[in-house]
Amino acid sequence: MTGSGGPARPAIVIAATPTPNGDLHVGHLAGPYLAGDIYARYLRAIGRSVIYTTCTDDSQTYVVATAAKRATTPQALCETSTAAIQRSLTAIGISMAGLPPIDERYRQSVLSFVTRLHDEGRLRARTVRLPYAEHSGTYLFDGLVTGACPVCLAGSCGGTCENCGHPNSFDELLDPHSTLDPAEPVSYREHTILVLPMEDYRERLSAYFEAREDRWRPHSMQLIRELLAGPLPEIPMTMPGDWGIAAPFAETPGQILYPWIEAMPASMYSTWWAAGQQGEQQPEAFDELWRAEHGAEVVYFHGFDNTYHWGLMDLVLLMAHGERYVLPESNVCNEFYNLDGAKFSTSRNHLIRGTELLADTPRDLVRFFLALTAPEYQRTNFTRQALREVTEQRLVEPWNALAEAVSLLMTGRAGTTLATTPAGRARAGLVLARLRSCYELGGFSVARAAETIADQLARLRTMAEDGPAEPGDLLLEVRTLLAGAAPILIGLAEQATAAGLELDLSAEPAGEVPVFELPRLAFHHQSLDNPTAELITRTPALDGAV
Structure with missing residues (x-):
């Protein structure tokens, strides 16, 4: 929806x-x-x-x-x-x-944005314990500190654990070390900051997630349930530090706004x-x-x-x-x-x-492969060899073969229109509905969209090479596929629209379709040993991952 x-x-x-x-x-x-x-x-x-x-x-x-x-x-x-x-x-x-x-x-x-919350009395002063680097005199939080997650015990930076997703605010990270100098002694010091208590919004949060649960992917929804099942953390609004936006509040002199x-x-x-x-x-x-x-x-x-x-x-x-x-x-x-x-x-x-x-690697090939292998519900893996093989076998070769077959079938018909049949319009409608369901928010999946594009491409290639009973139906279904693939294969879509082809994802399949030339896909890769591919030994995490 x-x-x-x-x-x-x-x-x-x-x-x-x-x-x-x-x-x-x-x-x-x-x-x-x-x-x-x-x-x-x-x-x-x-x-x-x-x-x-x-x-x-x-x-x-x-x-x-x-x-x-x-x-x-x-x-x-x-x-x-x-x-x-x-x-x-x-x-x-x-x-x-x-x-x-x-x-x-x-x-x-x-x-x-933040001052309005302060002026309306939403924030509270809290004295919390923070990791503190003894020699440099630096309070450690988020990317400045690393240790073990208090929930899953995986290695983690401060703030949240990228493994299990749970927050680890203030002094919750186990065995903390400074990322700026791992050998520097770390102790804890108390500091008064401003926070926003999440518990004040529990009832509204519960109602919000209950109404939208079907629009969240299972792993993330599981984490939300885990967090709502226990005491909700307080959001730090200010922190002691010198990189960021200075907090304007009298209660927290010398502090910055918490970056998140x-x-x-x-x-x-x-x-x-x-x-x-x-x-x-x-x-x-x-x-x-x-x-x-x-x-x-x-x-x-x-x-x-x-x-x-x-x-x-x-x-x-x-x-x-x-x-x-x-x-x-x-x-x-x-x-x-x-x-x-x-x-x-x-x-x-x-x-x-x-x-x-x-x-x-041409842009459309990269977009298609990343969409096809997108890590939507579980981790997936990228290799250059898979990129080369999959895009050649499932996209470029069948697409260009389809374009060549269509071109031969339409020889001598340039500038004309062809009628479509109810059966052809029904098939085009099914493909359009299938692709739209991949893009709609309720079932959004770029991987399923890319898979659908590849499957329909293979079907239409066979249909074209076997000689369709109704050439107008073939053109209609090819145009429908191109329209449905346009959010992913943006280069192809740009070429088609520049040539005057109308790609409409909201229109019903038409009773006639103009004859058009299907644009081709380029295919070029450098050697799999391309030196720009950096595969270097891993070191402790410092990412602010997205």
Whole structure:
């Protein structure tokens, strides 16, 4: 389903805010960014107004940790990483207006959002114990500290465990060590910060998830149930630190806003900025398009390890503003994408960067393979050999064979139209409905969409090469498949529409179809020994994973 507001309902699609501690790798792209792009493109194809956006998460401690490791400054790392992230998003065809600047308008948006909660009395002062690096005098949290998860005992950074998804705030991480200097002695010190108590919103949270349970994937929903079954944590709103936005509250002098609470005002600011970039009317207030009276359908795309943040913490931050904001319709969560059996990781240098892969493989092939192997319900694995073999066998070779067969069948018929039969229109309708069900929010699955495209392509190739009884039916079904594949195979769709072919995902199969030339797919890979594929020994995690 696309929401209760019907086809005219505006949509805001948010991909997890990337941490600018390096470029996006293929694991990132196969997760929230490509899936969010496919959903946004589908909504536009059926006539919905869509803003698809995100922004970099500059305040994260992972930036500080990575900058120290690379002997640079956090600011310099943010600048180079943001430029690299934008190049990767552009290279794979992510249909965003760009990454908005993290400037004074951004900071004022975040402060406005948080200050309203403070002024309305939603925040509480709490004295908590925090890990403390004795020599440097640094309070350790999130990417500055590593240890063992108190729930599953896996290695984890502070904040949340990427393995089980549970939070580990304040002094909960077992055997903590500084990521800046693992040998530095770590003790605990008490510090008074501001928090937002989640328990104040338990009743509303329970009702929210009960109404939307069928729109969540099972693993993430299991984590939400586990969290709701026990005492809900308190959200840190401020922390002692010197990288981030200075907290403006008299109760917490010298503190910063906790980096993770920026995600909601950052998403609102990004939506405001993107509206102007898309040529739409840009409201005066940064949060206007998120206000409840506009009824936007908000959908988040993120990884399982961010389920606590995007699924619970950020939801409470919206609820704490009363009825001011629309709440998300769904969180589409992906699992980890492995590279040769181990999780993609920027800080471990176990990765293939998106721009490197796209430098030697055509964009449509990359999008198809990442969609087909997307880690939607469980971890999946990427290898260059599989990319080469699968795209050649299931996409390029059958697609180009179909294009050649159609071209031969239509010789001498250019500029004409062909009639279709009820049977042909029925088949086209079935394919269209099947693909639309893959893109609709209730059963959203880019893997199932890519599988459907490959299956239908094989069927239509056989139909064309055997000589169809009704050539008009073949053309109609080919055009329907191309329209249904357009959110994934964006290059093919652009070529077809530039040639005048109408690709409509909302129209009923037509009684006649114009003769057209089906565009071909390019196929080019460099050697599987391409030196740009980085497969380097893993080291302890520093990722702010999306």
